[in-house]
Amino acid sequence: MLRxxxxxxxxxxxxxxxxxxxxxxxxxxxxWLLQKAGVKVTLIEGGPDSPGGALDPTWPAKSLLYAGKADGQFAETEPDFLIRPYNRAGGPWERERMFGGTSAHWGGQSRPLDPIDFEARPGFPGWPIDRAELEPYYAKAAQLCLLHGDDFSPQTWAAILDAEVPELTGFDTTIYQYLGKNYLNFATRTFDGVTIGDSDADVIVNATLLEIDQDQGSVRGLKVASMDGASPPRKATEFTIKADMVVLACGAVENARQLLLSDVGNDHDQVGRYFMCHPLSNGQVIGVGGSYLTDPQTRLMGGQALVGNRPVAWQDENGVRVSGRFSPTADEQKRLGIGNCWFWANYGQYYFEMAPNPDSRVTLADTVDPVFGQRQTHITWLLSDRDEATYNQTTQLFKTAVGELGADVYCQSWASVKEGLTVNGHHIGTTRMSADPTQGVVDANLKVHGLDNLYVAGSSVFASTGISNPTFTIITLSIRLAEHLMGRMGSP
Incomplete structure (x- = not known):
């Protein structure tokens, strides 16, 4: 039901x-999973019920409610990060305030995180769970997303495409699947033939969370408000939601802000810290002179099969596509003390794993929004020396590996690359998962430390970013969370 x-x-x-x-x-x-199991679910969304037009229709409200201050790396590249509108013609965008959230614009690129991403290593804290814990949930996520199975190995896909796996010294060849276009937007796609708005879940749009009321270790209720249709909008109604369990799933920036606004879960000053992303260079900063892949290897990296003698982009009956990337092996990451990165076979943008930095963070601004009178967001994005080392070491590793195959690699300096880096839509950290309450915000089950019925979902709980796009793991963790909540409430 949608209202x-x-x-x-x-x-x-x-x-x-x-x-x-x-x-x-x-x-x-x-x-979806909770209501399917017979649990009474209320899903609230601050934005309207559907996107439309050339720009995000939530722009008037978002420019007021999501505004604030963005500094650090943002000052040079994305000063309007907090309120960037959705542009259907293609970027830039960052946050959404609409039914469906960022699924309204994501590209569907999916791959699990790697085992090393969960391990503690210099500069990276590790997670309180390991990759093996998530294996069955990754399989369920692949099924929910209607991917072409849950096998991402390059050997399997080389067989499907009748292609070959490249071999670069110090690198893994990694395969990504892309959801079909009909299944990208989670607000409008069907699950078992039904959209979430037509399911048994009580979906309320135009419902902004104002306050989390907690007492003696438990959330007692949520104060929620709606807006009228005026321009600029004003508060229309205010109501309360009382729930046995509460899940914050507002994105890494807003999850942190909501906890800070209500002074919840921040006993150890961890809420909002470790804001991370996958920084992306502004255009091509790496060039390759010469050829270093065979035609069958090139086809694997481009997700192409042969039709006759002609390479054609492969896709299955659900519209799933694939492509490949080169990433440093886990052994090289450990040896060099660096994060992960991507190299495209024939394209020179650079995209990497940002190291956790406690000073890269979300706090509350001194200004207030003009609709509900709440403090706005202050976000500071800061890179570190380890990020510089990741760029320098991985580009040198790539240069050496490609050189062994007879081609040359040319790279811009870190200083030049850094000044053009953007967040690229992946907002990670700020309520990270930890076994020790002094080192994070939620536990291994995504429950906020010190509270018995408040949970956080989304990539804000990631302890490190890895290099895979976060949405597939977000979905995976939400499946796991739904099953945990069913268990707590005695549902099958």
Whole structure:
């Protein structure tokens, strides 16, 4: 059921078993599975119910409610990071305030995180779970996303495409699957033939979380408000949601802000810290002179099969496509003390794993929004010496490996690359998972340390970024969270 918050009476109280705040892939995945199991679920979204037009229709509200201050690396490259609108013609974009969240613009690129991503190593804290713990959930995520199975090995895909796996010294060949276009937007796609808005979940759009009311280690209720249709918008109604369990699924920036606004889960000053991303260079900064791959190897990296004698982009009946990347092996990452990165076979942008930095963070700004009077966001994005080492070491490793195959690699300096880096839409960290409450915000089950019924979903819980796009792991963790909540409530 889909309804609008402004139609809910002022002062009303809504009782539910689970309330999920945020309707991106994290929130909708958990909501779908919970309602399917017979759990009473309320899913709230601050934005409207559908995107449309050339620009994000939430722009008037988002420019007011998501505004704030973005500094550090943002000052040079993305000063409007917090409120960048959605542009259907193709980027730039960052955050969404609409039903479906960032699934409205993601490209569907999917691959699990690597085992090393969960391990503690110099500069990277490790997770309180390992890759093996997530294996069955990755399989379920692949099924939910209608991928072409859950096998991402290059050898399997070389056989499917009748191609060959390249061999670069010090590098793994990694394969990514892309969701079919009909399944990208989680608000409009169907699950078992039904959209989330037509399911048994109570979906309320135009419902902005104002306050998390907690007492003695438990969330007692959520204060929620709607907006009217005026320009600029004003508060219309205010109501309360009382739930046995609450899940924040608003993205890494807003998850942290909501906890800070209510002074929840921050006993050890960890909320908002370790804001990370996958920094992406502005255009081509790496060039390759000469050929270093055979035609069958090139086809694997481009996700192409032969039709007659002609290479053609492969896709299956659900529209799934594939492509390949080169990434340093786990052994090389450990040996060099660096993060991971991508190298495209025939394209020179650079994309890498940012190291956790406690001073790269979300805090509250001194300014307040003009609709609800809440403090706005102050976000500081800071890179570190380890990020510089990652760039220098991985490009040298790539240069050496490609040189062995008879080609040359040319790279811009780190200083030149750094000044053009953008976040690239992947917002990670700020409520990271940890076994020790002094080192993070949520535990291995995504429950906020010190509270018995508040959980956080999404990539804000990642302890490190890895190099894979985060959404597939976000969906995976939400499946795991939904099953955990079912267990707590005695659902099958």
């Amino acid at each position: 609008n918050g402004k139609d809910i009476a002022d002062g009303a109280v809504i009782a539910t078993q689970v309330c999920i705040v945020g309707s991106g892939p994290a929130g909708i995945t958990a909501a």
